[in-house]
Amino acid sequence: MGCPSLVSFEESALPTTNLRVFSIHHCENFSALPKCINNFTSLRELKVVYCSDDISFQEEGFPTSLTSLEISNAPRIYTSLVEWGFNRLTFLQELKISGEGCSNVVSFPEERIGRMLPPSLTYISIHKFENLEYISNCPLLEKGCSRGKGREWSKIAHIPFVQIE
Secondary structure (H helix, E strand, O other), X not given: OOOOOOOOOOHHHXXXXXXXXXXXXXXXXOOEOOOOHHHOOOOOEEEEEOOOOOOEOOOOOOOOOOOEEEEEOOHHHHHHHHHHOHHHOOOOOEEEEEOOOOOOOOEEOOOOOOOOOOOOXXXXXXXXXXXXXXXXXXXXXXXXXXXXXXXXXXXXXXXXOOOOO
């Protein structure tokens, strides 16, 4: 159900050296991730799901040790992540992004930024981006979705215009 009264965490109360999972779900008043989160050297999973759509992330960046990242209904975090650069998350294997509140996003990764996804990525889930027109820089996706012969083609064959490069 979440914690409707949770707004933030006391910075000094968080174990920065051995915290592996940081997960916040359905805390509609939670407004900022800890300023020191980029110093969480053991953090592997970060999930921010259905909290305040105004939730922000620190300029210092994301913990580069992440192997799994899930964000939902967090347009400011999404924008921070895009500008900071997905490619800096060199250990990231799993990425789940839900685009509620991101109606201005038409490409992934965003073309205006031009940064690539990390090569370590093995699973990606992108949904609820109502204006998304294309996904770029995904060579394995290109192979699996090639017209008529890719193993994933049947899942997208009904889409009138498909261009994967």
